[in-house]
Structures are given as C-alpha cells and as structure tokens.
Amino acid sequence: MRNLMQKSALVLALFAAGAVPALAAGSEDEFKAAYAAAEAANKEAGKLRNQWTTTANTLTAAKKAADAGDFDKATASAKEAEALAKASIFQATSEKTRWKDLEIR
Amino acid sequence: MKLRSAIFLASAAIALAALTLTGAPLLAADDKIDPVADAKAFQKFFRDKFPKVKFEDFVNGPYSMNEDLYRQWQDKEQFPPYEFSLEMGKEMFSKPFKNGKTYADCFPNGGIGIRQNYPYFDEKEGKVITLELALNRCREANGEPPFSYVKDEMAALTAYMAFTSRGKPMDIKIPNDPRALAAYENGKEYFYTRRGQLNFSCATCHVQSPGERIRAEILAPALGIVNAMPIYRSEWSGMGTTSRRFTTCNSQIRAVPLGPQDDEYRNVEYYLSYVSNGLPISGPGARP
Numbered sequence: 504m505r506n507l508m509q510k511s512a513l514v515l516a517l518f519a520a521g522a523v524p525a526l527a528a529g530s531e532d533e534f535k536a537a538y539a540a541a542e543a544a545n546k547e548a549g550k551l552r553n554q555w556t557t558t559a560n561t562l563t564a565a566k567k568a569a570d571a572g573d574f575d576k577a578t579a580s581a582k583e584a585e586a587l588a589k590a591s592i593f594q595a596t597s598e599k600t601r602w603k604d605l606e607i608r
Numbered sequence: 609m610k611l612r613s614a615i616f617l618a619s620a621a622i623a624l625a626a627l628t629l630t631g632a633p634l635l636a637a638d639d640k641i642d643p644v645a646d647a648k649a650f651q652k653f654f655r656d657k658f659p660k661v662k663f664e665d666f667v668n669g670p671y672s673m674n675e676d677l678y679r680q681w682q683d684k685e686q687f688p689p690y691e692f693s694l695e696m697g698k699e700m701f702s703k704p705f706k707n708g709k710t711y712a713d714c715f716p717n718g719g720i721g722i723r724q725n726y727p728y729f730d731e732k733e734g735k736v737i738t739l740e741l742a743l744n745r746c747r748e749a750n751g752e753p754p755f756s757y758v759k760d761e762m763a764a765l766t767a768y769m770a771f772t773s774r775g776k777p778m779d780i781k782i783p784n785d786p787r788a789l790a791a792y793e794n795g796k797e798y799f800y801t802r803r804g805q806l807n808f809s810c811a812t813c814h815v816q817s818p819g820e821r822i823r824a825e826i827l828a829p830a831l832g833i834v835n836a837m838p839i840y841r842s843e844w845s846g847m848g849t850t851s852r853r854f855t856t857c858n859s860q861i862r863a864v865p866l867g868p869q870d871d872e873y874r875n876v877e878y879y880l881s882y883v884s885n886g887l888p889i890s891g892p893g894a895r896p
Binding site for chain 1: 646649653796801803804807809812815859863872
C-alpha cells in the first residue's frame, strides 16, 4: 500500500514537473470538474499547512481563461493546478519523516 | 546556489524527492527530544564550518560571512538606517495608553533588557509566546488595537526592546513540561521540513548554504539568526520584524506563508532562539 502510494505520488510529481500532456478540447463542464478537483486538493494541502504559491497562481490562471471562454486552456490549467496541489500534499506527507535526514546531530 | 537555477530545477526537485523517498533511511532508534544535545551539536556545526568567524559575530547574519560586507556593515553602523525606527520605538514605549498604563506594565523589569528571554514557553497557556505576540497582547489587554506584525510600529517597539538588551546572551528556557518539549520539537521539524515548489527547508538555505549568494544576497547562518531582529533592509526600504522575515523566506521558495504568529512560526522561533543560547542580542540590525 505504502509503496503504491509512493509510486502514484511520483507520477503526480512528474505531472507537476510539466509533463502534463496536451488535453483534448475541453468543455465548460470539464473545466468545472477539473477546477473543483484542483481546489479540493489545494484545500487538503492547506490542512497540511503546505500550499504552494504556484498552485494558487495556476488556479487564478485557470479561472481567467474560463472567464475569457477558453475552456481548453482553463481545463489544462486546472489540471496543472491539481497536479501541483497533489505534489505539495505528497511533499508534506513524505517530509513527516524525511525532515530528520537534514538535522544537525 | 543560485535562485534562478533553483527555480528551473524546482519541479524536478519534487520528482527527485519522490525518487529518493524509497531510499530514505529508517529512523534512528534514539528519537528522544534532547534540546541540550541539539544546541551543542548545532553550535559546533557552525563553529567547525566557519572556524574564522568569532562566535559572537554569527549574530550579524550575512555580514559575518564575508569580510568586505563586514567592513560595509561597520561603516553603516556609524549612521544606522534603523535609527529612526529605534527613536520611534522608544517614544511609543513610554507613551501611556488611553487607560494611563504603558508597555512597561506588561513586562518583567518594565520591558527593559529582557529581549534575550523571548520567546518563552507559557505553562498556563501551553504555548510559545514571542515578543511580538506579547506586545500585541499587551495592547489588547489595555484596550488598544493590535499592530500589524510585520513592520512599522511593531518593528519600532521590538527594535527598542532589542536595543535595551544588546549584548545580553540569548537565554531561552525550556521548562520541564512535555508541551514545551513538543513545541520545541515542532519548531525543529518546521525548520528542517522541505516545503514550497522549490522543495527547500529553512536548513537548505541557512544550514547548508550560509555564505553563499542567492540572487544579490548572502545567506545568513542559522546560528544566531534571530538575534539581530528586527532589521532594516534596503530591499524593504524599511524595517521588518521576525514575522516579516519568516513569511518572506517562505514566499521565496513558492510556499504560501502562514499567518504571522501562527503556531509553526512561534515554535520555529523558539527552536532557533534556543539553539542560539549564549549568543548576544544584536538587534536592531541593518542589512544590505
């Protein structure tokens, strides 16, 4: 289970690294779903006290594109924001033990 | 380490973190919280890393790391840019509130020469109390609105209180209370925890890279890093408090800063101050 989680987190982290593939044309509904998912993930990161400024910026960009009617772009940004938020969740979770590696002893 | 290249590597760092996780060592068996041993190891680390820096000079942040800068700093101290704030703080400190009381009524020894004892652990409340927090509480207890934690009045008041304590060795106590130990340990965890898209911890910059340049700035060593607070910074064109510095450091690594005086910041200040015990208070400070 733990291993699996790590593997999927790695995939997510790679997504956040800009490997998100271009998505098929998006509708408004698709955007709304993607945006809601991104917001939910970012909220979870907030509970872990580990939000990234880039997530917030990418969410804002998504919203702006949607307001301009560009749902392809809006959906892509929302998905990127979700990937960023998930990477921040992964970071916070793994740091729960990893921080000790850096400690001066 | 250059920030720009760090930014390019940012996302990769997270992916790397994911990769190295599988190789993370098992936790050491001795996970007992031992602040005395921590402080000893912490101070030794910096003394060994910078054998030429005098112990009491670590409190001068970036200036302790570079001889040219150190000379600039000595020149600057002739006409220190924090002077105005210091004067303002002195005036504010003695001016009575509407109810006739003053800040002096809220603090031991009338607030003079006590900076080195902050933050302290309040056993009634079970939490760390920083000087900034104590000042705003003092105001509120006397019917005055709290100040912004990051600059202006708060910086002026803490500048004055630090000034009256200059040269006194940092003297942070950890009472024999499991909650105090937990606060200390949480502060330590916060200090070493990587965060933000750049995947940096406070330690990445202030333990692994002091003396190195990041953009135009030279990184301060973590030892004695809060002793000079508050500071005047040219980049801020003004004064900033400990709260301002912590939140700025978080934004730099693309982490959303927490609220000033949130528990994490109070605890990390407690930790950093404790491991700097013995180093003189040097605030207020001036920075490039």
